[in-house]
Amino acid sequence: MIEVELAIVGAGPAGLSAAIEARRAGAEVLLIDENSRPGGQLFKQIHKFFGSRAHKAGTRGMNIGTELLRESKELGIKTWLKGEVCGIEDGHKLWVVIDRNRSEFVKAKKIILATGATENAVSFPGWDLPGVMGAGAAQTMINVHRVLPGRKVIMLGSGNVGVIVAYQLLQAGAEVVAILEAAPKLGGYGVHTAKVARAGVPLYVSHTIKRAFGTDRVEAVEIVELDEQFKQITGTERTLEVDTICIATGLTPLTELAWLAGCKFNYIPALGGHLPIHDHKMRSTQPDIFIAGDISGIEEASTAMEEGRLAGINAACELGYITQEEAENRSREIWDSLNSLRSGYFGQKRRDSKDLMLQKGKEVIK
Amino acid sequence: MKESLKTTGAPSLEELRNSPGFPTREQLRKGPVAIIECIEEIPCNPCEASCPQGAITIGENITNLPKLDFEKCIACGMCIAACPGLAIYIKDYTYSETMALLSFPYEYYPLPQVGDTVQAVDRHGKYVCDAKVIRVRNPKSNDHTAIVTIEYPKEHFDEVVSIKRIVMP
Numbered sequence: 001m002i003e004v005e006l007a008i009v010g011a012g013p014a015g016l017s018a019a020i021e022a023r024r025a026g027a028e029v030l031l032i033d034e035n036s037r038p039g040g041q042l043f044k045q046i047h048k049f050f051g052s053r054a055h056k057a058g059t060r061g062m063n064i065g066t067e068l069l070r071e072s073k074e075l076g077i078k079t080w081l082k083g084e085v086c087g088i089e090d091g092h093k094l095w096v097v098i099d100r101n102r103s104e105f106v107k108a109k110k111i112i113l114a115t116g117a118t119e120n121a122v123s124f125p126g127w128d129l130p131g132v133m134g135a136g137a138a139q140t141m142i143n144v145h146r147v148l149p150g151r152k153v154i155m156l157g158s159g160n161v162g163v164i165v166a167y168q169l170l171q172a173g174a175e176v177v178a179i180l181e182a183a184p185k186l187g188g189y190g191v192h193t194a195k196v197a198r199a200g201v202p203l204y205v206s207h208t209i210k211r212a213f214g215t216d217r218v219e220a221v222e223i224v225e226l227d228e229q230f231k232q233i234t235g236t237e238r239t240l241e242v243d244t245i246c247i248a249t250g251l252t253p254l255t256e257l258a259w260l261a262g263c264k265f266n267y268i269p270a271l272g273g274h275l276p277i278h279d280h281k282m283r284s285t286q287p288d289i290f291i292a293g294d295i296s297g298i299e300e301a302s303t304a305m306e307e308g309r310l311a312g313i314n315a316a317c318e319l320g321y322i323t324q325e326e327a328e329n330r331s332r333e334i335w336d337s338l339n340s341l342r343s344g345y346f347g348q349k350r351r352d353s354k355d356l357m358l359q360k361g362k363e364v365i366k
Numbered sequence: 367m368k369e370s371l372k373t374t375g376a377p378s379l380e381e382l383r384n385s386p387g388f389p390t391r392e393q394l395r396k397g398p399v400a401i402i403e404c405i406e407e408i409p410c411n412p413c414e415a416s417c418p419q420g421a422i423t424i425g426e427n428i429t430n431l432p433k434l435d436f437e438k439c440i441a442c443g444m445c446i447a448a449c450p451g452l453a454i455y456i457k458d459y460t461y462s463e464t465m466a467l468l469s470f471p472y473e474y475y476p477l478p479q480v481g482d483t484v485q486a487v488d489r490h491g492k493y494v495c496d497a498k499v500i501r502v503r504n505p506k507s508n509d510h511t512a513i514v515t516i517e518y519p520k521e522h523f524d525e526v527v528s529i530k531r532i533v534m535p
Binding site: 053063163171190191196197199200201302340341 | 377530
């Protein structure tokens, strides 16, 4: 059994930011991630980030990742890679399987869960053919492993993930045959859709995939128009020749550890579904467990980093490394930044949902 | 349904003309000027600080749309690579008797070469006319967003916004 002051599960943008803040304050931190490299999804974000210039906007995601890793290295943050956290007991004890062959137990005074999210799937006849994959998987292939998943790709889903990955597939040398959106309006930022539109990619609203064809792998896809009730309109089917089908239909928070730990949940569809209830300090209903990033609601890396900082600062405060006053002042600044990231046409809904969650947190967490 | 940013992916001219970063016809005809095709309130402000003339204003609320002061803009192009959305370019109607100039962001390899004849496209990637590459700038400070300048016939001044991606053989 290893004892630490603060254990952080997940070394993505939220976990890394939390670790940096807590370590800088003086806390002893152990950062655990199941992957062989830290950084979460940051290293496949080769595009320039939006946000405020004061918070690294205009910088490519992968460079933000490099910067976070440099800081965490400078601070000497202890990091376990290939470490799967498989259990959590008494709100303080983590069961970690390292390298898939050896167990370690970690007892932590405070825990931050920054476990991220997983891609949603959509099923249709032929969805099990090789060549059908999550958009995030395709993004990992092209931007991390530098392997093109196919030459002719169709993207299902026009949220930011769908349009960004479509653009990056073009950059990697693939042809994107179409982007489909089931809703009557495109989902992603207009600047992203405009980028792929002027590259000649057709975007079809009120459309989905009916089925995929192929013997050993995807060879074609049948698309169909949808009515206002999202019902397929017979007679509108069209077949397109593709070798890859990318699914970008949203993400679901990875909440297993929070469930195991006995955290109370709230259901907020706009943020991805069942989410651990949390307060302004990112504290869950388990007094020594904090959450940050996609586990607390599906958003972007920029918000994940800010939430991670909140969790790190407040965990360090409860460990006695930062005064209450300092923690409150710094938290307030971060909340200002979060509120500005959660405004406008796209952000307001998330802001309202977060407010609901915080209200719930206020009621439930003492 | 009416064609719009949210149905086709590309902003319509009508939507653009109603936004504060898009010059009027008169402003466009006067000389080189930046054009900002950013019509949705997203949290983003790097363009504001990139402008050495202080011609772009977003303000405290970072979801405000960028407002361009066309009197102050000297078309230096610093904003082009600073925009994470690749939504800014520069056009010059006065470039020559028959030709207009367009400088736009380009993030594909291989880059076009000076002197190449390329295919100019509209906001939907549709071929409009041939264009000639005049300049390709890719300084380190742009962080891999190259800026390509093309000349193309003036009669297509409004439609052309980019070029067809050059695909590796």
